[in-house]
Amino acid sequence: MKKIFLTCVTAALLLTSSTTDAARYFMQGDSQGSATPYGDNAQVGKYVISDDAKIYCEVYGAGEPILILHGGGVGTPYELGKILDELRSTHKLIVMSTRGHGRSEIGHSPLTFKQKVDDALAVLDALKISKPVQILGFSDGAYTAYEIAKQHPERVERIAAIGAGTLTAGFFPSEINLAELEKLDEKFFAEQKAIRPDDRWQEFLSSYMKFWHGQSVGAETFGKIKCPVLLIVGDEDDHAPVVTVLEAHQLLANSRLCVVPKAWHTAFLDNFDVTATAIRQFVNAPLETLSPAKKVALNSKA
Secondary structure: OOOOOOOOOOOOOOOOOOOOOOOOOOOOOOOOOOOOOOOOOOOOOOOEOOOOOOEEEEEEEOOEEEEEEEEOOOHHHHHHHHHHHHHHOEEEEEEEEOOOOOOOOOOOOOOOHHHHHHHHHHHHOOOOOOEEEEEEEEEHHHHHHHHHHHHOOHHHEEEEEEOOOOEEOOOOOOOHHHHHHHOOHHHHHHHHHHHOOOOOOOHHHHOOOOHHHHOOOOOHHOOOOOOOOOEEOOOOOOOOHHHHHHHHHOOOOEEEEEEEEOOOOOOHHHHHHHHHHHHHHHHHOOOHHHOOOOOOOOOOOO
């Protein structure tokens, strides 16, 4: 079967319960996420101005803050719903819809990593969160978390990153067709089109794929990140293959690794219990206990 590459996007596999019409993530099928429509919750949603776009965000819970950054392309905060349900009982969650996704505007400036970082910091600043935060990022969101830690290390306490390793330019295609995507999950696209602030989705996807097609991420990024990082990857991930996450693990100064068995890019859906346990232990651990995992060279006797 032909693989469909959606740069840092969600193509969720099935869970086990009944569906809901309240909210869904891409390729949800007959599965159910959370009872909270993350990314489309009028009761708590608000907008923050970041340069030329309004960025939508929601806040849940109380405690130490965690910035939530979902996957890209067809990603939504709702894809992480089951994990968010757990984390909001112990932490304050800042849940963004990143630029061009859901209720957030696209703007008219070129897509760059600096723009992604600036959008996230604009949300934190608007919420008056100046202390270092934890970040939970999936795929596109995890790469943004890396960039925040690289560019503004004083703003990041720790990162839990799902499905994001080293990246070589050209790994992802330079274009993708919205009409073809819609055929895969018509209900999802109908829902998302109803909440999007404009009808420029294909324009955004073209810009988005062009951006990711040209990106490389390696030592120049991971070598500059000093905060603790939890790397999570499904053993069947073809968007962030395990070997690329192992390379990131070797490059990071303070990292630990969780390879989730029988799981694809959406490890948090394919094997929720393993993924959630790893995240829960990491975000709740006292910072001083998060010492680096020992990096053992290939065939080393050390």
